[in-house]
Structures are given as structure tokens and as C-alpha cells.
């Protein structure tokens with residue numbers, strides 16, 4: 229019930245100002261956001277890597293409004309890649325990017341986002357790793373998939389994300405599984421209308437399994453982006469049925485969510501990648517995490533009241 233209200237608030241400037249300024253917000257935000265600067269996150273990268281985990285790094289930010297902000301987003305990723313270089317972790321640390329942060333929604337945004345993301349993909353390739361394009365709301369996806377295809381011509385390891393809640397995803401999965409793409413499958417985190425997306429949890433979960441089967445049976449590299457214990461064991465079974473070895477797919481979870489499970493799966497020999505978000509523009513990312521679990525919101529509200 230509350231999820232859609234919080235997701236609507238995630239797009240409100242007034243709520244953004246109110247929540248960002250609340251004195252207690254930081255301690256709740258810290259659970260999901262690994263730090264504000266690249267200096268904050270490098271020790272986290274080292275710590276998680278030492279524990280046998282892999283990472284995908286997200287410099288938080290989305291829906292920017294100027295070309296300068298888009299260029300700044302590109303530069304923030306380039307700085308990150310530069311700082312990762314001496315760690316020599318290669319593909320154990322990749323980057324996740326939101327094309328809206330690279331200017332996709334501005335005039336001429338498709339070309340602008342492509343022009344901004346390409347240097348990041350090139351820099352990542354130079355240190356032996358890659359980039360995954362996050363999936364945002366459904367109106368952005370045709371452009372995202374076209375950019376993905378374009379980047380894959382030179383960098384076939386470039387990944388993309390598909391969302392089980394969208395009706396279109398089964399067809400997208402068939403195409404991406406046939407062309408050998410790296411694909412992260414998630415349930416979907418945006419507020420989408422009934423014309424384009426399943427609304428009920430059980431329908432989304434069923435779609436997730438159908439799509440995952442397609443990915444597992446295909447030519448690509450499936451990345452299971454979920455904390456759902458049921459889907460994780462189904463994924464293991466589907467991988468077994470498809471004859472995939474442990475290094476022919478991976479699990480991915482968000483920093484700060486079910487951290488014990490990250491370690492358990494890694495200890496079982498699975499590739500386990502932690503989506504690690506950092507930066508100052510955390511509002512949209514944080515609100516989606518609140519919307520996913522009512523208990524997070526209760527904790528947030530309680531901490532505000534008890535101050």
C-alpha cells in the first residue's frame with residue numbers, strides 16, 4: 229500500500245528538500261549508501277573484496293537537468309575508475325550507471341547519454357572490467373537498449389538490466405539471451421502503470437522465474453539481482469538444469485541488504501556481487517529502498533520522532 233506513495237514522493241522536489249534536510253536522515257541513509265565520496269568507498273571495496281565478494285559501483289544520481297551535470301556524472305565515474313586501477317581487481321569491481329544521470333532526458337539526450345557513457349566504458353575496459361546499464365522507468369528503455377547494443381559492438385561485455393514486472397521483458401530477455409549479453413534480472417523498482425507492468429507480487433515473481441529460465445537456457449551471462457530467498461533457490465535449480473557451472477552466472481544484492489546472505493552465497497562458491505551506491509545525490513535511490521520494505525519506513529519515521 230505504502231510503496232506507490234513513497235515512489236511518488238521519490239519524484240517530488242518538495243519531499244526531496246524536506247527529507248534531505250531532516251537531521252536524522254543520515255543514520256538511516258548510511259545503511260544503504262556506502263559513503264559520500266570516492267575516498268569513503270575505496271576502503272569498502274577493499275574490505276568486501278577481501279571477504280570474497282565482487283562489487284558493482286553506483287555513483288548515485290539521476291534525472292539531472294543540465295549538460296554540465298551530465299558531464300560531471302561522467303567525470304565522477306572516470307575518477308572512480310582511476311582510483312580502482314591500482315587495486316587491480318579487474319572484473320571483480322564493475323560499474324553500474326543510470327543513463328538519466330548521463331543526460332538521457334535532455335534535448336538530444338539519447339546521443340548525449342551515449343557520448344557520456346562511452347568514455348566510462350572505455351576506461352573500465354582499460355582496467356579489465358565493464359559497465360552495466362541500470363533499467364529506469366519504462367519510457368527510457370528503448371533508448372537504453374539501443375545504447376547497450378551500440379556499446380556492445382566494441383565492448384561485448386557491457387551489461388544491461390531487465391525488470392520482471394514489465395510485460396515487454398520476456399521478449400527483451402529472449403533477444404538478449406540469444407545475442408549472448410550480460411543481463412541483470414531484477415523485479416523492478418519504479419512506479420509503473422497497469423498498462424505496461426504486473427502490479428501483484430505473485431505475478432511479478434512468476435514472470436521473474438519465466439524470464440530467468442530464458443536467460444539461463446540462453447547464450448548470455450545471467451546476473452540474478454534479488455534478495456528473495458525463494459527466487460535465489462529457484463535460480464540455483466534453473467542453473468543446474470541448464471548445465472551452468474558456478475562461474476557461468478552470478479548473484480547480485482544491494483549494499484546493506486541481507487549482508488549475511490552475501491557471505492553465505494560467496495562461501496558456497498557462488499559469484500556474489502554487491503551493488504554499492506555512494507555519493508551525495510542519494511534521495512531517489514534511498515526512497516526506492518524505503519518503498520521496497522515497509523519496515524524501513526517505520527524505522528525511518530521512528531528515528532525522526534524519537535529525536
Ligand code: FAD
Pocket residue numbers: 361362363364389391414415416417418453454455456457480481482485486502503516517518520521524
Ligand atoms: P523482494 O520481494 O522485494 O524482497 C525479498 C526480501 O529481500 C524482503 O523480504 C527483504 O527481506 C529483503 N529486501 C528487499 N528489499 C529490501 C529493502 N529495500 N530493505 C530491506 N530489505 C529488503 N531495480 C530497477 O528497477 N532497476 C535496476 O537497474 C535495479 N538494479 C538492481 C540491482 C541489484 C543488484 C538489486 C539487488 C536490485 C536492483 N533493483 C533495480 C531493485 C529491484 O528491482 C527490486 O526493487 C529490489 O531488488 C527488491 O526486490 P527483491 O527481488 O529483493 O524482492
